[in-house]
Amino acid sequence: MNRALWKKTILESRWLLAGGSVFMFAVQWLRVWIASFFSVQSMEGILSFMPVEVEGLLPVSYTQMATTAGRIAIGYDDPIVLLLVTVWAVARGSDTISGELNRGTMEMVLAQPVTRLGVLFSQGVWTLVGGAILCGAALLGTFVGLQTITLDQPADFRLFIPAALNLYAITVFLAGLSTMVSSLTNYRARTIGIVGGFYAVSMVLKIIGRAAKGWEELTYASFFTPFEPQALVGVRGRAWTFWIESGDSFALGGLGYDSILIGLGLVFYVVAAVVFCRRDLPAPL
Amino acid sequence: MYVETHSLTKSYGDFTALDGFSFGASRGEVVGLLGPNGAGKTTLLRTLMGFLKPTSGRASIDGLDCHRQSFEVHKRVSYLPGDARLFRTMRAREVIDFFTTVRRDNSRARAEKLAYDRFGLDPLRAVTAMSTGMRQKLALAVTLAVDTPLVILDEPTSNLDPTMRADVAALVAEAKSAGRTVIFSSHVISEVEQVCDRAIILRGGKLVHTQTLSELKRKHRIRAQLTGPLPPLPASFGGQISLTQGAAGDLLIETPGELSGMLGWLATLPLAEVRIEPVGLNALYEQFHPFEVSQD
Numbered sequence: 368m369n370r371a372l373w374k375k376t377i378l379e380s381r382w383l384l385a386g387g388s389v390f391m392f393a394v395q396w397l398r399v400w401i402a403s404f405f406s407v408q409s410m411e412g413i414l415s416f417m418p419v420e421v422e423g424l425l426p427v428s429y430t431q432m433a434t435t436a437g438r439i440a441i442g443y444d445d446p447i448v449l450l451l452v453t454v455w456a457v458a459r460g461s462d463t464i465s466g467e468l469n470r471g472t473m474e475m476v477l478a479q480p481v482t483r484l485g486v487l488f489s490q491g492v493w494t495l496v497g498g499a500i501l502c503g504a505a506l507l508g509t510f511v512g513l514q515t516i517t518l519d520q521p522a523d524f525r526l527f528i529p530a531a532l533n534l535y536a537i538t539v540f541l542a543g544l545s546t547m548v549s550s551l552t553n554y555r556a557r558t559i560g561i562v563g564g565f566y567a568v569s570m571v572l573k574i575i576g577r578a579a580k581g582w583e584e585l586t587y588a589s590f591f592t593p594f595e596p597q598a599l600v601g602v603r604g605r606a607w608t609f610w611i612e613s614g615d616s617f618a619l620g621g622l623g624y625d626s627i628l629i630g631l632g633l634v635f636y637v638v639a640a641v642v643f644c645r646r647d648l649p650a651p652l
Numbered sequence: 653m654y655v656e657t658h659s660l661t662k663s664y665g666d667f668t669a670l671d672g673f674s675f676g677a678s679r680g681e682v683v684g685l686l687g688p689n690g691a692g693k694t695t696l697l698r699t700l701m702g703f704l705k706p707t708s709g710r711a712s713i714d715g716l717d718c719h720r721q722s723f724e725v726h727k728r729v730s731y732l733p734g735d736a737r738l739f740r741t742m743r744a745r746e747v748i749d750f751f752t753t754v755r756r757d758n759s760r761a762r763a764e765k766l767a768y769d770r771f772g773l774d775p776l777r778a779v780t781a782m783s784t785g786m787r788q789k790l791a792l793a794v795t796l797a798v799d800t801p802l803v804i805l806d807e808p809t810s811n812l813d814p815t816m817r818a819d820v821a822a823l824v825a826e827a828k829s830a831g832r833t834v835i836f837s838s839h840v841i842s843e844v845e846q847v848c849d850r851a852i853i854l855r856g857g858k859l860v861h862t863q864t865l866s867e868l869k870r871k872h873r874i875r876a877q878l879t880g881p882l883p884p885l886p887a888s889f890g891g892q893i894s895l896t897q898g899a900a901g902d903l904l905i906e907t908p909g910e911l912s913g914m915l916g917w918l919a920t921l922p923l924a925e926v927r928i929e930p931v932g933l934n935a936l937y938e939q940f941h942p943f944e945v946s947q948d
Contacts (some may be wrong), residue, residue: 371753379741471737475791478701478731479754482723648703650694651735 369481372489380459384497387451391501392508394451398442399512402435406519410438426597436522439509440600443530452501452538453566459494460545461558463487464643469555471651483644491546491636498538506531522601529606529621530596536628537594541566543635550639553649590631593624654679654833655700655802660709662695662857669695671857672709677835677850679801682828684844685837686933687854688941693837694734695857697806700835701731713802727757730798734806734837736791738779744790745775751794763797770819784811796823803827805836809843821847845933853940860940863933867908871931874905874914880922888913906931 405413414429422429426444431437442448464487467473476486510524544565549558569589576586586592599606599621608620619627653676662670670692677683685693698704700711702722711718713725738747748767752760767773771789779787788811796803805824809817817840824847827834838844844851845865853861878901885895893914894906901924907914911928918926 369754371750374753375739375750379739470740471735472739474703474733475736475738476754477703478726478729478733479751480723480726481754645705647705648698650698651733651737 369485369489372476372481372486373493376489376493379462380493380497383455383458384500387455387501388504391448391451391504392511394445394447395439395442395505395508396512396515398439398445399509399516399518402438403516403518405438407433407435426595431598431601434522434601435518435520436526436601437597439512439522440527440530440597442509443505443527443534443596443600444594448505448534449537452498452534453541455497455501456494456538456541457545457559457562459490459497460542461549461555461562463490463494463546463549464639465549465552465558466555468553468649473648474651477648484640487546487636487640487643491542494542494546495539498535498542502531502535502538505534526600526606529599532625533594533596533599533621533628536625536632537590539632540590540628540635541632543632543639547635547639547642550642550646590628593619593627595624599624653677654681655713655835657696657700657711658709660696660699660711661707662699662704663707669857670699673854673857673859674709675852675859675862677833679833680828680831681850682824682834682836682848684848684851685835685854686839686841686844686851686937687837688839690856691854692857693854694806696854697731697734697804697835697837700804701726701729727755728800729802729804730795730800731804732791732795732806732808734810736788736795738787738791740778740780743776743778744773744782747779747790748775748794752797755798757800758794758798760797763793766797766823767793771816785813785816788812789816792820792823796827801832803832803834803836805834807837807839809838809840817843841934841937851933851936853937855940861936863936865933868931868933868936870909872907872911872928873931873935874903874907874918874926874928876903876905876918876921876926877901877924878903878922879924882921886917889917 411433414433417429425432426441427437431440464473467476467486477483506524506527509527513522513524541562545558545562548561549555552558552561569591572585573589573591575582576584576589576592605611606621609623609626610620611618655677657676658674660670660673661668673692673696675683685696687693695704699706700713700718702718702725705719714728716725716728718725739750742750744767748760748763752758752763764775767790768775771793773786773790773793777786779790782790788808792808795805803824809820812820821843824834824836828847828849836848848865851863851865851868852859853863882897882903885893892908896904898904905914
C-alpha cells in the first residue's frame with residue numbers, strides 16, 4: 368500500500384477522530400458518574416412505582432436498570448454516542464469515492480501509479496480503524512469512570528466489552544453502506560442524503576415495531592434491530608453467543624448481532640470495490 | 653508507436669464523445685490536440701489514462717492496454733488534468749510532499765525547483781488561499797517533475813498569464829529534448845504551432861486532420877492583384893499548387909513546398925501588388941472550424 372495515500376487519508380480526518388474520541392470518552396465517563404447518583408436500593412424503589420407498559424419503551428429492562436451496570440450500559444445506546452459513530456462512518460464512507468470525485472481530486476490521485484482498489488482499501492481500513500478507536504474511547508471512558516468514581520454496586524469493566532463491540536458493528540455497517548452509496552454517485556451530498564434517508568426510515572421502522580402492537584415484524588426490516596448494546600451488558604449467557612434457543616423461542620445473541628452488522632458492512636465494501644473498479648471516472652465536477 | 657489508438661469510440665447513451673479515433677505518437681514526439689469544446693480532446697486523454705472504458709476500439713501506451721492495465725500505464729505517464737484540483741486541506745509543500753511520495757519517479761528537488769524558483773510559489777501558502785493560476789502552476793510543477801516517458805497535458809495553459817504560457821512551452825520543449833513523448837490539448841493554436849511536431853484537429857469526436865508542423869511551415873500562401881491576364885502555369889509546377897483567381901484580378905496561390913522556383917515565375921506576372929505569407933495552423937484550423945478560431 369502507498370504510504371502517501373495512508374498519510375493523506377489520516378491527515379484529512381485526524382481532527383474529526385480526535386474530537387469524536389474525546390467526546391466519546393467523556394460521555395461514557397459521565398454515564399458512570401450519573402450512575403453513582405443512585406444507589407441500587409433507591410433505584411429499585413423508584414422502578415417499583417413505574418407502570419409495566421413503560422418498560423417496553425426503555426432501552427433496558429427494569430431488572431437491568433436497577434443495577435449499576437445496566438444504568439451505565441444505557442450510555443452505549445445514547446443518541447449522542449450513536450450520532451458520533453454515525454458521523455464518523457458516514458463522513459468517511461461518503462468521502463471515500465463521491466467526496467474525492469466531488470472535489471475533483473480523484474483524477475489527480477488516480478493519475479498516479481495507484482490502483483482504485485488501493486485508494487478504497489486505504490480509506491476503508493482507516494475508517495474501520497477510526498471506528499475501533501471511537502468505540503475503544505467509549506470503553507476507556509467506562510473503565511476510567513469505574514476506576515475513579517465510587518459506586519454503590521461496583522461493576523466489572525469487562526461487562527461492557529460486548530456493548531462496545533456492538534457499537535463498533537453498527538459503525539462498520541454504516542461505513543460500508545456509505546462507501547457503497549459513495550461508489551454509485553458523484554456527489555457527496557447525494558451520498559449523505561441517501562444514507563440519511565435510509566437511516567431515518569430504519570429508525571422509524573424500529574420505533575413502530577417496538578411501540579405498536581401487531582407491527583412487531585417491522586423491526587426485522589430495520590438495521591437498528593441488531594443494535595442493542597445496552598441489552599448485552601450484564602445479561603448472563605447472551606453477550607458472547609451467536610443465538611439462544613429456549614424451547615420454541617429463538618433469539619440472537621451479541622455475537623449474532625455483531626456478525627449480521629459487520630457481515631453486511633463488509634458485503635457493502637465488496638460491492639463498493641466492484642462498482643468503483645469498473646465505473647467510468649467522471650471529469651471534475 | 654508509443655501511444656496508439658485504434659477505432660477508439662466512447663459513447664454516453666446516444667451521444668458519441670469520441671468516434672472511431674485512430675492515431676499514434678512515437679517516442680520523443682510532441683503531439684498537439686486542437687478542437688473546440690466538445691470536440692473530444694479531453695475524452696481522448698481520459699481514455700488514454702484509463703479513467704473511461706472505451707465503448708469500442710482500443711488504446712494502448714507502450715503496448716499496454718490503457719483501461720485494463722492502467723496501473724502499469726500510469727507508471728509510464730505523467731498527467732495534468734484539464735481542471736487540476738488539489739487537496740484543499742494542504743499547503744503547497746504538502747501537495748509536493750504527497751505527489752513526490754506517491755510515486756518514486758517523482759523528484760522532490762525538481763518539483764520544488766519548478767514550484768518555488770521557476771513559478772514563484774510560496775511553499776507555506778494553503779491551496780485554499782491560492783488563485784486558479786497558482787493552483788495550475790503547482791499542479792504543473794508536480795506533473796512535470798516526474799520522469800516518465802510520456803507526458804499528457806490537458807489544456808495546461810488555460811489559467812495562466814502569457815509569461816507563464818511561454819514558460820510552459822519551454823518546459824514542453826525541455827521534455828522533448830529529454831526524449832519524452834508529449835501529448836497536449838489546447839485551444840491556443842499559436843502554442844501548438846510553437847511546440848508541437850504534429851497537430852491533430854478534432855471535430856465532433858472525430859479526427860479530421862493530422863498535420864506535421866514542419867511540413868506546414870513550408871507551405872505558403874501568395875495573394876496577388878493582377879493588372880493583366882494570368883499566363884498559363886509552367887509545367888514544372890507539376891500541378892502541386894492550388895490557384896484561385898477572382899473576377900477583379902485577385903489571385904490566391906497555395907504552395908506546398910519550396911518557393912524559390914515560383915518566385916521567378918511570379919516576377920513575370922503583371923502584378924499590382926503581392927503578399928507572401930506562411931499558411932499557418934490558424935488557417936488550417938479555420939478550414940475545419942470556420943467560426944471557432946481562437947485568436948490567442
